[in-house]
Amino acid sequence: MSNFYTSLNGLKNAETDLGVIAHNIANAETTGFKKSSTQFADIMTNGSAADPRLSIGIGATVSSIDQNFSLGSLEQTGRSLDLALDGDGFFATRNAESNETTFTRNGNIQINSAGNLTDASGNRLQVFETDTAGNVISTAATIDGVVPITNAAGADLAGVTVQKNGVVFASYADGTSDAIGRVAVANFTSPNGLKSIGQTKWEATGLSGAPNFNLPGIGNAGQLFSGALERSNVDLAEEMVSLITAQRNFQANAKAIDTATQISQTIINLRT
Structure with missing residues (x-):
């Protein structure tokens, strides 16, 4: 079941990233606007007494949304x-x-x-x-x-x-x-x-x-x-590339949930 929650975290993070990118794009012509970027950090599941060779992760979380104060034109x-x-x-x-x-x-x-x-x-x-x-x-x-x-x-x-x-x-x-x-x-x-x-x-x-x-x-x-x-310091070309990356990340996590569902269904069918 941990696979579902790991991928769910990934979906939520990708959604946050998409929201930040959309906000940047919407303010590409806003005077004095400063763009932001989403930063992530991984999540570990094992405690300090666990064997480090057997440590596995349970996905990622949003660690911060950083503002970029670089100069606009x-x-x-x-x-x-x-x-x-x-x-x-x-x-x-x-x-x-x-x-x-x-x-x-x-x-x-x-x-x-x-x-x-x-x-x-x-x-x-x-x-x-x-x-x-x-x-x-x-x-x-x-x-x-x-x-x-x-x-x-x-x-x-x-x-x-x-x-x-x-x-x-x-x-x-x-x-x-x-x-x-x-x-x-x-x-x-x-x-x-x-x-x-x-x-x-x-x-x-x-x-x-x-x-x-x-x-x-x-x-x-x-x-x-x-x-x-x-002017705003948003670079539309850069934001569009980031948008595609965030979309692919969302799709990959959705696919992981679908795969985990199929595996669970296969195990249930084996018992019947």
């Missing part, structure tokens, strides 16, 4: 508030209601009616506080990126630009411009420990460690590009 958009990181790190956004901070590689930033720099879900982009010239006041903490709709002289906002070093400048109708902050980049000791929560966002966990905020291009923080977005 950068696509030029020409929009000043489309941001991309060429290297490690994440943009940080804060939910104004729950005060929770999430992390993303999707740098599609918007300005709401109050002047807040937000992602598509309304979470506020985190920046370092600067003076009006763009000099960072402190990197000990981050603040919400807010663009004043009018400046001190009463001139209306004309546009927002982000420099390569991450400084966000607000330009006004009277020809003046002021820095409102410098984009903060979050790095983690173990990015694979981040928890994916959908919408190309991640949460920090005990496995990932706490975020370490840096200036763009400093230390492990990637270089910032304005007017570009990072």
